[in-house]
Amino acid sequence: MRNPMMRKTKSEKRTRLTQAERSAATRKVLLDASVKCLFEHGYGQTTTILIAEIAGMSRGALLHQFPSKADLMVYVVEAVFEEDAAMYRELLRNVTDPDERMVAYAMAAWKVQSRPPGVAVLEILQGSRSDVVLAQKLKPVEARIEETAKAILRQEMHRSISPALFRLMLGVIRGLSIQQVIAPEGENVTEAIKLLQRLLRAGIQMGVIGSKQKAANKTPIKGAKKKRAAAETA
Numbered sequence: 001m002r003n004p005m006m007r008k009t010k011s012e013k014r015t016r017l018t019q020a021e022r023s024a025a026t027r028k029v030l031l032d033a034s035v036k037c038l039f040e041h042g043y044g045q046t047t048t049i050l051i052a053e054i055a056g057m058s059r060g061a062l063l064h065q066f067p068s069k070a071d072l073m074v075y076v077v078e079a080v081f082e083e084d085a086a087m088y089r090e091l092l093r094n095v096t097d098p099d100e101r102m103v104a105y106a107m108a109a110w111k112v113q114s115r116p117p118g119v120a121v122l123e124i125l126q127g128s129r130s131d132v133v134l135a136q137k138l139k140p141v142e143a144r145i146e147e148t149a150k151a152i153l154r155q156e157m158h159r160s161i162s163p164a165l166f167r168l169m170l171g172v173i174r175g176l177s178i179q180q181v182i183a184p185e186g187e188n189v190t191e192a193i194k195l196l197q198r199l200l201r202a203g204i205q206m207g208v209i210g211s212k213q214k215a216a217n218k219t220p221i222k223g224a225k226k227k228r229a230a231a232e233t234a
Helices: 004-015 019-045 048-055 059-065 069-091 098-113 116-127 132-157 163-182 189-206 213-218 224-233
Strands: none
Touching (some): 019 048, 019 069, 019 116, 048 069, 069 098, 069 132, 098 116, 098 132, 098 189, 116 163, 132 163, 163 189
């Protein structure tokens, strides 16, 4: 007759996590704790001690995964970007028309950027201005993320998108995300996003942006170039 204790031991062995799995689980806990800390307290008040406390682990366990606060913050930026990319794909999944995808992107970006992880990343980016070590570690990561984001955006939009338009939309969304944190009881920010969508749609209809842009540029309305130049230099 087999020893039941032997069977239990074998079962435990089958369910025992590998070192890599345990490390990944620990990092996920630290990611969630870091986001919570950054969202609720801001970058200045975020410390490895506080993050470890929120995560329910020792600071030594945290430092085993990330030797410094800067290393942990860089990991947060990279991990949140991966989550964001997946969210964009899901939010835009049912929008097939290229122009409508551009309009829908504004609301999708707001839903992604305004959630706690998005605000946490903004806190890190702002914090890097006064943290030399963090700034140095973030620089190559930011460059890589920006290039990847542009590639993903081209794929999601089914076309190349103007760098100026990309930065404009991102700047508006990030600014509104910060505004909501500073004044959460203020006006409904969703209405501002809806206004941005109406402006985008108007720009598409006028041929300023979107699929009609190239055709409009080839056959400008008489006097439009002069008027546009005058407006841009005013």
